[in-house]
Amino acid sequence: QVQLVESGGGVVQPGRSLRLSCAASGFTFSSYGMHWVRQAPGKGLEWAAVISSDGSIKYYGDSVKGRFTISRDNSKNTLYLQMNSLRAEDTAVYYCAKDRADPSPGCDMWGQGTMVTVSS
Amino acid sequence: SYELTQPPSVSVSPGQTARITCSGDALPKKYAYWYQHKPGQAPVVVIYKDSERPSGIPERFSGSSSGTTVTLTISGVQAEDEAEYYCQSADTSGTYVVFGGGTKLTVL
Numbered sequence: 001q002v003q004l005v006e007s008g009g010g011v012v013q014p015g016r017s018l019r020l021s022c023a024a025s026g027f028t029f030s031s032y033g034m035h036w037v038r039q040a041p042g043k044g045l046e047w048a049a050v051i052s053s054d055g056s057i058k059y060y061g062d063s064v065k066g067r068f069t070i071s072r073d074n075s076k077n078t079l080y081l082q083m084n085s086l087r088a089e090d091t092a093v094y095y096c097a098k099d100r101a102d103p104s105p106g107c108d109m110w111g112q113g114t115m116v117t118v119s120s
Numbered sequence: 121s122y123e124l125t126q127p128p129s130v131s132v133s134p135g136q137t138a139r140i141t142c143s144g145d146a147l148p149k150k151y152a153y154w155y156q157h158k159p160g161q162a163p164v165v166v167i168y169k170d171s172e173r174p175s176g177i178p179e180r181f182s183g184s185s186s187g188t189t190v191t192l193t194i195s196g197v198q199a200e201d202e203a204e205y206y207c208q209s210a211d212t213s214g215t216y217v218v219f220g221g222g223t224k225l226t227v228l
Contacts, residue, residue, distance in 0.1 A: 035217070044222040045155070045163065045206050059215045062121055095162065102169055104151035105210050105217050110162040 002026040002109045004096050009114030012086055022079040022096030022111060030054070030074040033099035035107055036081045038092035048094070049081065050105060063089075086118045122146060122211040124220035131226040138194040140223045142207030145188055152190040153208045154183060156201075157222075163206070167192060194225070202227045 008020040022034070036048040049060045049070040058070050069082040079096050093115050097107035124144040132138045142152060154167040165174055167183035170190055180195045190209075194201055207220040 037219075044204075045157070045208075045219045047208075047217040047219055050217060059217075061216075097163075100168060102151060104169075104214065106151060106153035106165070106168055106208060107155075107163075108165050108168065108174065110164075112162050 002098065004098065004109060004111035006094060006096055006111045006114035009094065009116045011117045011119060013120050014087060014118055016086055017082070017084045018086060018116060020081040020083065020094055020096075020114060020116070022081075024077045024079065024096075024098070027098070027109075029072075029077040032101055033105070034070075034072060034079045035097045035099060035105070036068075036070060036079075037095045037097055037107075037110075038090075039095070039113075040089070040092040043092075046092075050099070051079070053101075083116070086116075088118050090116065091118050092116060122216055122218050124207055124209060124218055126205075126207060126220035126223045128221070129224045129226065131228055132197050133228045134199060135196055138197050138201070138225055140192045140194075140205050140207075140225070141189055142191070142209075142220050143189045144209060144218075144220075146212045147185065147188050147190055147209060149212055150210045150214065152183070152185065154181075154192045155206045155208065157204045157206060166205075197225075197227055199227050201225060 051070045093113040095113045098109040100108045151169045155163040157163040170185040171183040
């Protein structure tokens with residue numbers, strides 16, 4: 001079955017960096033775009049970034065643009081999110097999600113999420 | 121930046137019909153998706169492409185679209201449907217993905 005497993009979360013000081021990973025299985029990873037979506041404590045879902053199936057196209061939400069980088073390794077069926085210059089407001093559960101490949105972006109499978117806490 | 125607007129909360133009694141709306145200027149041109157999110161769990165897509173229901177989602181979940189508003193309808197609401205529901209779409213360029221603020225469905 002389709003499975004997405006995030007890892008790499010933890011506690012990090014403001015201004016530092018962290019890299020999240022998302023291991024995919026149960027589908028042809030290289031055929032689908034992938035998203036990172038986050039949820040801050042007590043807040044709603046916020047889209048962070050998307051990457052095309054071959055990794056050539058990337059888009060970012062305004063709050064992470066210029067600080068976060070989405071990437072993928074199709075040989076390892078793994079999605080990444082490099083987070084630099086972290087701020088307290090980046091504290092959230094980070095989910096990876098598989099895109100449905102419809103004409104509009106939309107997700108059909110999500111991981112369980114990994115918690116990132118930015119605190120001194 | 122592009123925004124989708126949902127009501128913060130909807131309350132219904134078991135067996136009644138719940139309707140959750142989502143408004144956005146680009147919705148006539150871009151599909152909407154609806155996700156059910158329960159605490160501590162991964163979100164689950166309940167409607168895709170405005171009105172399509174994934175396999176495994178109960179028939180009581182349906183979606184519709186009219187102009188700049190899409191609607192998630194849950195007929196015969198059950199206690200297990202209590203959750204946060206989010207609409208999601210994209211701006212007209214398709215490069216900016218956005219979620220609505222979420223609607224807390226309470227089953228009385």
